[in-house]
Amino acid sequence: MAVRAVIHIDLDAFxxxxxxxxxxxxxxxxxxxxADGDPTKRGVVSAASYEARKxxxxxxxxxxxxxxxxxxxxxxxxDFESYENESEExxxxxxxxxxxxxxxxxxxxxxxxxxxxxxxxxxxxxxxGEIRSRIKEELRLPVSIGISRNKLLAKMACDLxxxxxxxxxxxxxxxxxxxxxxxxxxxGIGPKTEKRLNDLGIKTVGELAKVPVxxxxxxxxxxxxxxxxxxxxxxxxxxxVPFYEPESLGREVTFEEDTNDIYIIKETIYALTExxxxxxxxFDKKAKTVTIKIRFSDFRTITRSETLDQExxxxxxIWVACLRLIEATDFPKSVRLVGIKLSHLSGRED
DNA sequence: TCTGGGGTCCTAGGACCC
DNA sequence: TCTGGGGTCCTAGGACCC
Numbered sequence: 391m392a393v394r395a396v397i398h399i400d401l402d403a404f405x406x407x408x409x410x411x412x413x414x415x416x417x418x419x420x421x422x423x424x425a426d427g428d429p430t431k432r433g434v435v436s437a438a439s440y441e442a443r444k445x446x447x448x449x450x451x452x453x454x455x456x457x458x459x460x461x462x463x464x465x466x467x468x469d470f471e472s473y474e475n476e477s478e479e480x481x482x483x484x485x486x487x488x489x490x491x492x493x494x495x496x497x498x499x500x501x502x503x504x505x506x507x508x509x510x511x512x513x514x515x516x517x518x519g520e521i522r523s524r525i526k527e528e529l530r531l532p533v534s535i536g537i538s539r540n541k542l543l544a545k546m547a548c549d550l551x552x553x554x555x556x557x558x559x560x561x562x563x564x565x566x567x568x569x570x571x572x573x574x575x576x577x578g579i580g581p582k583t584e585k586r587l588n589d590l591g592i593k594t595v596g597e598l599a600k601v602p603v604x605x606x607x608x609x610x611x612x613x614x615x616x617x618x619x620x621x622x623x624x625x626x627x628x629x630x631v632p633f634y635e636p637e638s639l640g641r642e643v644t645f646e647e648d649t650n651d652i653y654i655i656k657e658t659i660y661a662l663t664e665x666x667x668x669x670x671x672x673f674d675k676k677a678k679t680v681t682i683k684i685r686f687s688d689f690r691t692i693t694r695s696e697t698l699d700q701e702x703x704x705x706x707x708i709w710v711a712c713l714r715l716i717e718a719t720d721f722p723k724s725v726r727l728v729g730i731k732l733s734h735l736s737g738r739e740d
Numbered sequence: 741t742c743t744g745g746g747g748t749c750c751t752a753g754g755a756c757c758c
Numbered sequence: 759t760c761t762g763g764g765g766t767c768c769t770a771g772g773a774c775c776c
Contacts, residue, residue: 404776425744434744436776449776454741468744495746495776580774613750614773634748642745679768689743695769729745 395514395537396630397501398544399521401480402532402553404497405437408476409466411530420463422447422456427467429457432644436468440553473497476529483524487517490630500541502630511537515558522556542577542626549575564624569596576621583610583618598622635735636673640681641666642729648687650724652716659712662730667705670732676701677732680711684719685727694719701736708732 401407405423410416420442425433435456438447445460453465477496484491490502501521505513518535525533534555536547543559550567551557559567568576574584576595590609592598599622607615620626641662649655659682670677681695694715702708712730 432744436744450744452742452744455743458741498776578774582773611751637748640746644744681769691771693770697768727744731747 392504392506393510395503395505395510395539396541396544397503397514397518398536398541398548399484399499400534400548400552401497402534403437403439405468405473406439407531408473410439412472416464420445420460421466422460422463423466423468424453425468427465429453429465432646476531479529480525483521483528487521489632491632492630500544500630511558511560540626541628541630542621543624545577561624568599568622568624569594571595573598578617578621595622637735638731638733639666639669640729640731642683642727644727645725648724648726655725655728656716659716659728659730660709663709663712664705666730666732667703667708670703675735675737676703678734679732680708680715681731681733682712682715683729683731684725686723687726688723697734
């Protein structure tokens with residue numbers, strides 16, 4: 391009989407850890423990586439070392455605020471290329487242990503391990519231990535690992551173990567482990583759902599698990615309601631998928647200063663369109679739907695989309711669609727961000 | 741000190757067809 | 759002179775993840 395186990399691996403404070411690896415003199419110091427590394431400009435924290443987190447800095451926080459909280463930190467620009475290189479080496483190590491490796495962002499991955507016998511966990515624990523040693527020796531990066539029988543529980547175990555952790559979560563321990571956890575810690579519950587659950591008197595995952603599924607379906611819809619109910623009980627049947635075809639390709643950019651100038655807006659969207667169309671061709675895809683995105687100075691964000699008669703990878707076709715969308719849009723306030731997205735992608739059938 | 745950029749998935753309403 | 763109901767596609771927005 392074949393049984394499965396899932397390992398979730400997460401490189402701790404990944405961008406910051408890579409920077410510290412490049413510059414060892416930063417080890418043990420607060421390091422904050424974000425945007426172009428200038429905390430007086432617009433941008434947010436992409437990663438903060440644990441020393442910086444002690445000051446209250448966390449990813450997603452505006453750099454200006456991070457600077458107020460931790461002025462002694464070393465602020466560094468995002469260097470995607472080196473993170474991508476490290477990430478590729480990370481995935482290569484994992485693929486030595488199973489073909490079923492699903493990357494999730496640059497710094498996280500799931501591995502499914504199939505074992506013969508009654509229990510897959512002991513074998514998964516052994517493999518996870520080897521992976522941990524190799525990442526520490528070959529990549530010299532800190533890592534946390536969670537092991538369980540499905541993706542949800544493996545990820546939750548990993549999150550609970552951070553930093554530098556290693557945690558096995560068995561089904562029999564789920565109820566006790568989840569009982570007192572705030573609902574926000576459950577995968578898929580963000581700030582909005584947390585607030586709505588709290589308003590319903592549901593504060594912990596243990597409480598959520600006891601709510602009748604019909605009650606959740608009424609409040610959150612059939613799909614999300616059912617998922618909340620299952621996740622609170624540690625149930626997750628989703629497979630580990632080694633490769634996804636992209637569903638959409640997009641680029642967006644925030645201006646250093648808000649602008650009213652329609653020529654700057656058009657010029658910027660054109661540059662983004664060139665970039666995304668090149669990526670589209672690289673993927674050997676064509677797109678049917680073109681969407682532009684505008685965020686105004688008050689942060690109100692709109693999208694305008696057009697589905698073409700025929701899928702295309704032509705820069706001209708896509709740009710003309712963008713222009714039509716721009717012309718049909720009102721600009722009542724100055725603009726903070728513009729973006730473009732291509733969707734309804736399909737492979738070329740030339 | 742405000743609030744990035746890359747994505748995925750879900751929902752709701754309207755158009756349109758049978 | 760009163761207008762069903764199902765299916766599908768499109769658009770816009772929102773929640774969530776890293």
